[in-house]
Amino acid sequence: MIEIKNIDKYYQDIKVLDDVSMTIKSGEIFGIIGHSGAGKSTLLRCINRLEDYKNGEILVNNKNVKNLNEKELRELRKDLGMIFQQFSLLERKTVFENIALPLECFKYSKDEIKRRVLELLDLVGISNKRNEKPRNLSGGQKQRVAIARALALNPKVILCDEATSALDPNTTKSILNLLQDINNKLGITIVIVTHQMEVIKQICTRVAIMEGGKVLEIDDTEEVFLHNRNGLRALVGEENIVLPKGINIKILFPKEISNDTIITKMARDLDINFSIIFGRLEKFRKNILGSLIINVPANNGDDVRQYLDKEKIRWEEIIND
Numbered sequence: 002m003i004e005i006k007n008i009d010k011y012y013q014d015i016k017v018l019d020d021v022s023m024t025i026k027s028g029e030i031f032g033i034i035g036h037s038g039a040g041k042s043t044l045l046r047c048i049n050r051l052e053d054y055k056n057g058e059i060l061v062n063n064k065n066v067k068n069l070n071e072k073e074l075r076e077l078r079k080d081l082g083m084i085f086q087q088f089s090l091l092e093r094k095t096v097f098e099n100i101a102l103p104l105e106c107f108k109y110s111k112d113e114i115k116r117r118v119l120e121l122l123d124l125v126g127i128s129n130k131r132n133e134k135p136r137n138l139s140g141g142q143k144q145r146v147a148i149a150r151a152l153a154l155n156p157k158v159i160l161c162d163e164a165t166s167a168l169d170p171n172t173t174k175s176i177l178n179l180l181q182d183i184n185n186k187l188g189i190t191i192v193i194v195t196h197q198m199e200v201i202k203q204i205c206t207r208v209a210i211m212e213g214g215k216v217l218e219i220d221d222t223e224e225v226f227l228h229n230r231n232g233l234r235a236l237v238g239e240e241n242i243v244l245p246k247g248i249n250i251k252i253l254f255p256k257e258i259s260n261d262t263i264i265t266k267m268a269r270d271l272d273i274n275f276s277i278i279f280g281r282l283e284k285f286r287k288n289i290l291g292s293l294i295i296n297v298p299a300n301n302g303d304d305v306r307q308y309l310d311k312e313k314i315r316w317e318e319i320i321n322d
């Protein structure tokens with residue numbers, strides 16, 4: 002488990018992380034999304050102590066990363082594999098040799114290295130490329146080598162910094178599928194920093210939205226898309242919704258009930274008029290989900306609330322600021 006508590010970080014006198022807190026559970030695929038400059042990469046680099054920070058604490062499996070001596074820091078980094086947008090492979094070494102590097106650093110025997118590298122090549126699906134140099138590989142294949150290298154020392158966590166940003170959409174999908182497989186098969190926690198919404202949508206169980214060094218929102222990915230709160234709206238560049246007077250109720254359409262017959266049925270059953278202020282349905286994995294904001298006259302508020310509760314429809318009232 003990674004616990005990030007109230008982190009502040011400055012570059013010179015500019016605050017780039019501002020009271021950032023989040024907990025990443027063991028075994029989950031956790032996304033951190035935000036525009037360029039939001040502080041995502043900096044936060045990731047604080048987790049494995051490539052960066053220092055001013056206030057707050059980061060605990061990785063209950064160990065405070067700030068208090069580690071050199072040996073403990075090596076152990077921490079062994080537990081935290083990392084992959085990057087630009088793959089960071091050594092051009093003069095073959096695929097096999099690139100993957101073998103961390104094992105050599107940790108003084109594994111030649112036989113152990115061979116066994117482990119062949120196993121990893123098989124896991125990431127590039128056994129036939131073992132003797133190639135990186136320049137002869139596609140972007141997706143290079144990222145597979147980087148993933149194999151990150152897995153070499155059996156880490157508990159993989160930190161991915163924009164790992165699919167340099168790849169085309171199909172290759173992105175296949176790399177995300179590979180990460181999901183690794184998470185399923187090996188139970189490795191995966192932390193994904195990205196500015197690509199599709200990455201979050203495809204594989205992240207939970208997501209933190211960051212902007213200007215702050216966390217705007219953290220929730221299950223499905224809930225984030227279901228509620229379409231201000232955090233997500235800021236990310237996709239949508240204005241906050243201006244609400245009219247009266248009672249404004251957001252009705253949620255989780256994947257199980259993504260059709261709108263409830264609205265027409267409620268109008269009929271209660272014999273009331275309401276206006277639709279804003280609606281949004283979107284494809285989420287294999288389903289559709291979203292929400293609809295309606296405005297009802299003040300004297301119908303209780304009827305609508307009770308009706309939605311009786312029908313077991315999720316709703317929330319939006320209060321004007």
Ligand SMILES: Nc1ncnc2c1ncn2[C@@H]1O[C@H](COP(=O)(O)OP(=O)(O)OP(=O)(O)O)[C@@H](O)[C@H]1O
Binds near residue numbers: 037043044
């Ligand atoms: N070494 C550095 N020295 C000074 N400022 C830095 C340094 N690294 C990052 N910054 C600044 O810190 C802020 C956060 O940068 P960071 O790279 O963490 O953002 P990001 O969300 O990962 O964006 P990107 O995807 O563009 O990398 C930015 O304003 C950036 O200019």
